[in-house]
Amino acid sequence: MSAATDTPAPAVKTVGLNRWDSPWLNTKFLIGVGMLLVVVLMGLLGPLFWDTTLARVASSPLNLPPAWVQTDNPAFGEPTWDHPLGTESNGRDMLAVLIVGTPRSLRVGVIAAGIGMLVGIVLGFSAGFMGGWVDNVIRTLADSVITIPSLAVLIVISAYVRTVSVENMALLLALFAWPGPTRLLRSQVLSMRERGYVRMARLTGASTFAIMFKEILPNLLPYLASSFTGNVSAAILAATGLEALGLGPTRIPTLGMTIFYALRAAAILRGMWWWWGFPIAALIVIFTALFLITIGLDEIANPRLRGAKAR
Numbered sequence: 001m002s003a004a005t006d007t008p009a010p011a012v013k014t015v016g017l018n019r020w021d022s023p024w025l026n027t028k029f030l031i032g033v034g035m036l037l038v039v040v041l042m043g044l045l046g047p048l049f050w051d052t053t054l055a056r057v058a059s060s061p062l063n064l065p066p067a068w069v070q071t072d073n074p075a076f077g078e079p080t081w082d083h084p085l086g087t088e089s090n091g092r093d094m095l096a097v098l099i100v101g102t103p104r105s106l107r108v109g110v111i112a113a114g115i116g117m118l119v120g121i122v123l124g125f126s127a128g129f130m131g132g133w134v135d136n137v138i139r140t141l142a143d144s145v146i147t148i149p150s151l152a153v154l155i156v157i158s159a160y161v162r163t164v165s166v167e168n169m170a171l172l173l174a175l176f177a178w179p180g181p182t183r184l185l186r187s188q189v190l191s192m193r194e195r196g197y198v199r200m201a202r203l204t205g206a207s208t209f210a211i212m213f214k215e216i217l218p219n220l221l222p223y224l225a226s227s228f229t230g231n232v233s234a235a236i237l238a239a240t241g242l243e244a245l246g247l248g249p250t251r252i253p254t255l256g257m258t259i260f261y262a263l264r265a266a267a268i269l270r271g272m273w274w275w276w277g278f279p280i281a282a283l284i285v286i287f288t289a290l291f292l293i294t295i296g297l298d299e300i301a302n303p304r305l306r307g308a309k310a311r
Contacts, residue, residue, distance in 0.1 A: 029296025035289035036106075039282075043103025054083075054093035055100045055253045062091050066274050073271065086274045089265045092253070094278055101253040102282045104166055106232075108239045108254070111170035112177050113231035117224065119174075120181025125212045127182070128189025139186065142179040150176035151241060158247035165249055169242070173235045181227050188223060192216050222301030226294050233290045240283065255279040 046052065054060050064077040064087040071079075079086070085094035127138035154172055161168060192198065193216070201211045217224075242248055243256025246264070250257065262268070262276035 023300045026296040026299055028292045029300065032289045032292030032294075032296060035285060036293065039102055039106055039286060039289070042099055043106075046099035050095060050099055051093075052096050052100050055096035056092065058091040060087045060091050060093045062087060062089055063272065065272075066094075069274075071271075075270065076272075085278055088258075088261070088267070088272065088275045090261060094274060097253045097258055098278055098282055101255050101258060101279070102286070104252060105236055105239065105255040105283070106286055108166055108170045108173070109232040109234075109236035111167065112173035112235035112239075113228055115170070115174035116177025116231055116235075117181050117228050119178035120185055120227075121217075121224070123178070124182040124185025125189055125216070128186040129193050129208065129212050129216070135186070138182065142182045142186075145176065145179045146183075148176070151238065154238065154242055155245065155247060158242055164247065166252060166254075169239055169248060170235070173238055176238075177231050177235060180231060181224075184223065184227050185220065188220055189216060192219065222297050226297035226301065229290045229294045229297065233287055233294075236283070236286060255283055 060083055061077050063075060064083050065071050065079045066086045067079045067081045067084045069079055069086075077087075083093050083095070085098070087093055088097075123138045123142070127135040154176070157172055158164060158169075161172075189212075198211060198215060201215050206215070239248070239254075240256035240259070243254055244260050244263065246257075246260050248254055248257045248260070256279075258279045259276050262272070262279075265272075265275075267273075267275040
Protein backbone atom coordinates (compact mmCIF):
# COMPACT_ATOMS: atom_id res chain seq x y z
CA MET A 1 0.00 0.00 0.00
CA SER A 2 1.09 3.50 -0.72
CA ALA A 3 1.19 6.27 1.81
CA ALA A 4 -1.59 8.02 -0.03
CA THR A 5 -4.00 5.13 0.52
CA ASP A 6 -3.15 4.96 4.25
CA THR A 7 -4.06 8.60 4.80
CA PRO A 8 -7.66 8.87 6.05
CA ALA A 9 -9.99 11.11 4.12
CA PRO A 10 -10.62 14.49 5.77
CA ALA A 11 -13.83 14.64 7.72
CA VAL A 12 -16.62 16.67 6.18
CA LYS A 13 -17.77 19.38 8.54
CA THR A 14 -21.52 19.60 8.67
CA VAL A 15 -23.41 22.61 9.83
CA GLY A 16 -26.27 21.81 12.15
CA LEU A 17 -29.42 23.85 12.39
CA ASN A 18 -29.75 25.97 15.46
CA ARG A 19 -33.25 25.89 16.87
CA TRP A 20 -32.81 29.56 17.87
CA ASP A 21 -31.83 30.54 14.32
CA SER A 22 -35.16 32.10 13.38
CA PRO A 23 -35.63 35.27 11.31
CA TRP A 24 -38.31 36.40 13.77
CA LEU A 25 -35.67 36.66 16.50
CA ASN A 26 -34.62 39.98 15.05
CA THR A 27 -33.04 42.41 17.50
CA LYS A 28 -34.66 45.54 16.08
CA PHE A 29 -38.04 43.86 15.87
CA LEU A 30 -37.91 42.56 19.45
CA ILE A 31 -36.75 45.91 20.87
CA GLY A 32 -39.55 47.71 19.04
CA VAL A 33 -42.15 45.22 20.23
CA GLY A 34 -40.86 45.56 23.78
CA MET A 35 -41.10 49.36 23.69
CA LEU A 36 -44.61 49.20 22.27
CA LEU A 37 -45.59 46.63 24.88
CA VAL A 38 -44.53 49.06 27.60
CA VAL A 39 -46.93 51.65 26.17
CA VAL A 40 -49.77 49.13 26.08
CA LEU A 41 -49.08 47.93 29.62
CA MET A 42 -48.98 51.54 30.80
CA GLY A 43 -52.57 51.91 29.68
CA LEU A 44 -53.65 48.55 31.12
CA LEU A 45 -51.75 48.49 34.41
CA GLY A 46 -51.19 52.20 35.00
CA PRO A 47 -54.63 52.79 36.57
CA LEU A 48 -53.81 50.08 39.12
CA PHE A 49 -50.84 52.07 40.44
CA TRP A 50 -51.89 55.67 39.84
CA ASP A 51 -55.14 57.60 40.15
CA THR A 52 -56.07 58.39 36.55
CA THR A 53 -58.93 60.65 37.65
CA LEU A 54 -56.17 63.24 38.19
CA ALA A 55 -56.16 63.62 34.40
CA ARG A 56 -59.40 65.60 34.72
CA VAL A 57 -59.41 69.38 34.71
CA ALA A 58 -59.11 71.04 38.15
CA SER A 59 -58.28 67.76 39.88
CA SER A 60 -54.83 68.90 41.06
CA PRO A 61 -52.97 72.08 42.10
CA LEU A 62 -51.94 74.35 39.24
CA ASN A 63 -48.47 74.73 37.69
CA LEU A 64 -46.50 72.31 39.84
CA PRO A 65 -43.07 71.44 38.39
CA PRO A 66 -41.79 67.84 38.47
CA ALA A 67 -40.91 66.63 41.95
CA TRP A 68 -37.14 66.67 41.34
CA VAL A 69 -37.08 70.19 39.88
CA GLN A 70 -36.33 73.12 42.14
CA THR A 71 -37.35 76.54 40.83
CA ASP A 72 -37.53 80.06 42.20
CA ASN A 73 -40.29 81.12 39.83
CA PRO A 74 -43.15 82.44 42.00
CA ALA A 75 -45.68 81.45 39.32
CA PHE A 76 -44.97 77.78 39.99
CA GLY A 77 -46.09 75.83 43.03
CA GLU A 78 -43.95 73.78 45.37
CA PRO A 79 -42.88 70.48 43.76
CA THR A 80 -44.17 67.37 45.48
CA TRP A 81 -43.98 63.62 44.96
CA ASP A 82 -47.77 63.55 45.05
CA HIS A 83 -47.42 64.78 41.45
CA PRO A 84 -44.03 63.41 40.33
CA LEU A 85 -44.25 64.76 36.76
CA GLY A 86 -45.87 68.02 37.78
CA THR A 87 -49.18 69.56 36.81
CA GLU A 88 -50.33 72.08 34.20
CA SER A 89 -52.39 75.25 34.18
CA ASN A 90 -55.66 73.35 33.86
CA GLY A 91 -55.02 71.46 37.08
CA ARG A 92 -54.24 68.07 35.54
CA ASP A 93 -51.56 65.70 36.78
CA MET A 94 -49.07 65.03 33.98
CA LEU A 95 -48.41 61.42 34.98
CA ALA A 96 -52.13 60.68 34.85
CA VAL A 97 -52.36 62.46 31.49
CA LEU A 98 -49.56 60.28 30.08
CA ILE A 99 -51.09 57.07 31.44
CA VAL A 100 -54.45 57.92 29.88
CA GLY A 101 -53.38 59.78 26.75
CA THR A 102 -50.46 57.72 25.42
CA PRO A 103 -52.39 54.47 24.82
CA ARG A 104 -55.27 56.45 23.32
CA SER A 105 -53.00 58.14 20.82
CA LEU A 106 -51.63 54.72 19.90
CA ARG A 107 -55.20 53.41 19.66
CA VAL A 108 -56.11 56.08 17.08
CA GLY A 109 -53.23 54.98 14.88
CA VAL A 110 -53.98 51.27 15.23
CA ILE A 111 -57.67 51.67 14.37
CA ALA A 112 -57.02 53.95 11.38
CA ALA A 113 -54.21 51.75 10.05
CA GLY A 114 -56.24 48.59 10.63
CA ILE A 115 -59.18 49.89 8.61
CA GLY A 116 -56.86 51.14 5.89
CA MET A 117 -55.06 47.78 5.80
CA LEU A 118 -58.30 45.78 5.49
CA VAL A 119 -59.48 47.96 2.63
CA GLY A 120 -56.03 47.79 1.04
CA ILE A 121 -55.96 43.98 1.24
CA VAL A 122 -59.31 43.62 -0.51
CA LEU A 123 -58.62 46.21 -3.21
CA GLY A 124 -54.93 45.36 -3.69
CA PHE A 125 -55.55 41.63 -4.09
CA SER A 126 -58.51 42.24 -6.39
CA ALA A 127 -56.51 44.61 -8.61
CA GLY A 128 -53.37 42.51 -8.72
CA PHE A 129 -54.94 39.09 -9.20
CA MET A 130 -57.94 39.87 -11.41
CA GLY A 131 -56.34 42.52 -13.59
CA GLY A 132 -58.26 44.02 -16.48
CA TRP A 133 -60.79 46.75 -15.84
CA VAL A 134 -60.83 45.92 -12.11
CA ASP A 135 -57.13 46.73 -11.89
CA ASN A 136 -57.56 49.93 -13.91
CA VAL A 137 -60.38 51.24 -11.73
CA ILE A 138 -58.73 50.45 -8.40
CA ARG A 139 -55.32 51.70 -9.49
CA THR A 140 -56.75 54.97 -10.80
CA LEU A 141 -58.78 55.48 -7.63
CA ALA A 142 -55.78 54.83 -5.36
CA ASP A 143 -53.51 57.12 -7.39
CA SER A 144 -56.14 59.87 -7.29
CA VAL A 145 -56.60 59.71 -3.52
CA ILE A 146 -52.83 59.82 -2.93
CA THR A 147 -52.59 63.15 -4.78
CA ILE A 148 -55.21 64.77 -2.51
CA PRO A 149 -53.70 66.93 0.28
CA SER A 150 -55.04 64.76 3.08
CA LEU A 151 -54.12 67.05 5.97
CA ALA A 152 -56.01 69.99 4.46
CA VAL A 153 -59.09 67.84 3.86
CA LEU A 154 -58.93 66.41 7.39
CA ILE A 155 -58.69 69.91 8.86
CA VAL A 156 -61.84 70.96 6.99
CA ILE A 157 -63.74 67.81 8.00
CA SER A 158 -62.64 68.00 11.63
CA ALA A 159 -63.71 71.62 11.83
CA TYR A 160 -67.28 70.63 10.93
CA VAL A 161 -67.48 67.54 13.18
CA ARG A 162 -69.17 68.60 16.40
CA THR A 163 -68.03 65.75 18.66
CA VAL A 164 -64.59 64.30 17.97
CA SER A 165 -63.90 61.06 19.81
CA VAL A 166 -61.01 58.64 19.44
CA GLU A 167 -63.10 56.46 17.13
CA ASN A 168 -64.25 59.41 15.00
CA MET A 169 -60.68 60.63 14.67
CA ALA A 170 -59.56 57.15 13.58
CA LEU A 171 -62.34 56.92 10.98
CA LEU A 172 -61.37 60.30 9.54
CA LEU A 173 -57.75 59.22 9.23
CA ALA A 174 -58.77 55.89 7.67
CA LEU A 175 -60.18 57.78 4.69
CA PHE A 176 -56.60 58.32 3.49
CA ALA A 177 -54.92 55.24 5.00
CA TRP A 178 -55.85 52.67 2.32
CA PRO A 179 -54.13 53.81 -0.94
CA GLY A 180 -50.62 52.93 0.30
CA PRO A 181 -51.40 49.30 1.24
CA THR A 182 -53.48 48.95 -1.93
CA ARG A 183 -50.57 49.94 -4.19
CA LEU A 184 -48.08 47.81 -2.23
CA LEU A 185 -50.22 44.67 -2.29
CA ARG A 186 -51.16 45.14 -5.93
CA SER A 187 -47.49 45.17 -6.95
CA GLN A 188 -46.70 42.13 -4.82
CA VAL A 189 -49.67 40.12 -6.10
CA LEU A 190 -48.77 40.98 -9.70
CA SER A 191 -45.37 39.34 -9.18
CA MET A 192 -46.70 36.34 -7.24
CA ARG A 193 -49.73 35.35 -9.30
CA GLU A 194 -47.49 33.67 -11.88
CA ARG A 195 -45.59 31.58 -9.35
CA GLY A 196 -45.68 27.81 -9.62
CA TYR A 197 -47.79 27.15 -6.55
CA VAL A 198 -50.44 29.60 -7.79
CA ARG A 199 -50.60 27.82 -11.14
CA MET A 200 -50.93 24.47 -9.39
CA ALA A 201 -53.78 25.86 -7.29
CA ARG A 202 -55.52 26.95 -10.48
CA LEU A 203 -55.08 23.52 -12.02
CA THR A 204 -56.65 21.90 -8.96
CA GLY A 205 -59.76 24.04 -9.46
CA ALA A 206 -59.31 26.29 -6.44
CA SER A 207 -61.52 29.37 -6.40
CA THR A 208 -60.17 32.86 -6.90
CA PHE A 209 -60.91 33.71 -3.27
CA ALA A 210 -59.02 30.62 -2.04
CA ILE A 211 -56.00 31.38 -4.21
CA MET A 212 -55.82 35.01 -3.12
CA PHE A 213 -56.36 34.58 0.61
CA LYS A 214 -55.17 31.02 1.28
CA GLU A 215 -52.23 30.70 -1.09
CA ILE A 216 -50.84 34.21 -1.70
CA LEU A 217 -51.81 36.07 1.49
CA PRO A 218 -49.76 33.91 3.94
CA ASN A 219 -46.61 34.62 1.92
CA LEU A 220 -47.16 38.37 2.25
CA LEU A 221 -47.63 38.52 6.02
CA PRO A 222 -44.24 40.18 6.76
CA TYR A 223 -44.94 42.82 4.09
CA LEU A 224 -48.43 43.36 5.49
CA ALA A 225 -47.10 43.76 9.01
CA SER A 226 -44.41 46.20 7.85
CA SER A 227 -46.95 48.27 5.91
CA PHE A 228 -49.30 48.22 8.90
CA THR A 229 -46.72 49.60 11.34
CA GLY A 230 -45.78 52.29 8.84
CA ASN A 231 -49.43 53.28 8.52
CA VAL A 232 -49.81 53.38 12.30
CA SER A 233 -46.96 55.90 12.49
CA ALA A 234 -48.47 58.01 9.72
CA ALA A 235 -51.91 57.94 11.37
CA ILE A 236 -50.53 58.94 14.78
CA LEU A 237 -48.54 61.77 13.19
CA ALA A 238 -51.64 63.01 11.33
CA ALA A 239 -53.78 62.75 14.46
CA THR A 240 -51.19 64.63 16.51
CA GLY A 241 -51.06 67.36 13.86
CA LEU A 242 -54.84 67.79 13.92
CA GLU A 243 -54.93 67.75 17.72
CA ALA A 244 -52.11 70.29 17.94
CA LEU A 245 -54.37 72.59 15.93
CA GLY A 246 -57.18 72.07 18.44
CA LEU A 247 -59.24 69.75 16.20
CA GLY A 248 -59.05 66.66 18.39
CA PRO A 249 -61.17 65.26 21.23
CA THR A 250 -61.51 68.00 23.82
CA ARG A 251 -62.87 65.86 26.64
CA ILE A 252 -60.43 62.96 26.32
CA PRO A 253 -56.73 63.40 27.18
CA THR A 254 -54.46 62.61 24.25
CA LEU A 255 -50.86 63.52 23.58
CA GLY A 256 -51.74 65.88 20.73
CA MET A 257 -54.41 67.74 22.69
CA THR A 258 -52.02 68.08 25.64
CA ILE A 259 -49.51 69.74 23.32
CA PHE A 260 -52.29 72.00 22.00
CA TYR A 261 -53.23 73.18 25.49
CA ALA A 262 -49.56 73.81 26.27
CA LEU A 263 -49.12 75.92 23.13
CA ARG A 264 -52.33 77.84 23.78
CA ALA A 265 -51.24 78.63 27.33
CA ALA A 266 -47.74 79.74 26.19
CA ALA A 267 -46.08 76.99 28.20
CA ILE A 268 -42.85 77.38 26.23
CA LEU A 269 -42.55 81.07 27.06
CA ARG A 270 -43.50 80.46 30.69
CA GLY A 271 -40.81 77.80 31.11
CA MET A 272 -43.28 74.96 31.73
CA TRP A 273 -41.27 72.44 29.72
CA TRP A 274 -42.85 69.44 31.46
CA TRP A 275 -46.27 70.33 30.06
CA TRP A 276 -45.22 69.76 26.45
CA GLY A 277 -41.95 67.87 26.95
CA PHE A 278 -43.37 64.65 28.40
CA PRO A 279 -46.01 64.21 25.65
CA ILE A 280 -43.37 64.77 22.97
CA ALA A 281 -41.10 62.23 24.69
CA ALA A 282 -43.96 59.71 24.69
CA LEU A 283 -44.52 60.29 20.97
CA ILE A 284 -40.80 59.78 20.32
CA VAL A 285 -40.95 56.44 22.13
CA ILE A 286 -43.95 55.33 20.06
CA PHE A 287 -42.44 56.43 16.73
CA THR A 288 -39.08 54.83 17.58
CA ALA A 289 -40.77 51.55 18.51
CA LEU A 290 -42.80 51.49 15.29
CA PHE A 291 -39.71 52.38 13.24
CA LEU A 292 -37.72 49.53 14.77
CA ILE A 293 -40.59 47.12 14.17
CA THR A 294 -40.85 48.21 10.54
CA ILE A 295 -37.10 47.83 9.95
CA GLY A 296 -37.12 44.46 11.71
CA LEU A 297 -40.02 43.20 9.60
CA ASP A 298 -38.25 44.33 6.43
CA GLU A 299 -35.21 42.29 7.45
CA ILE A 300 -37.41 39.31 8.29
CA ALA A 301 -39.10 39.44 4.89
CA ASN A 302 -35.87 40.08 2.95
CA PRO A 303 -32.90 37.81 3.79
CA ARG A 304 -30.50 40.15 2.00
CA LEU A 305 -31.24 42.93 4.50
CA ARG A 306 -30.46 40.75 7.49
CA GLY A 307 -27.22 39.50 5.93
CA ALA A 308 -28.31 35.90 5.55
CA LYS A 309 -25.88 33.81 3.50
CA ALA A 310 -26.85 30.89 1.37
CA ARG A 311 -25.18 27.69 2.45
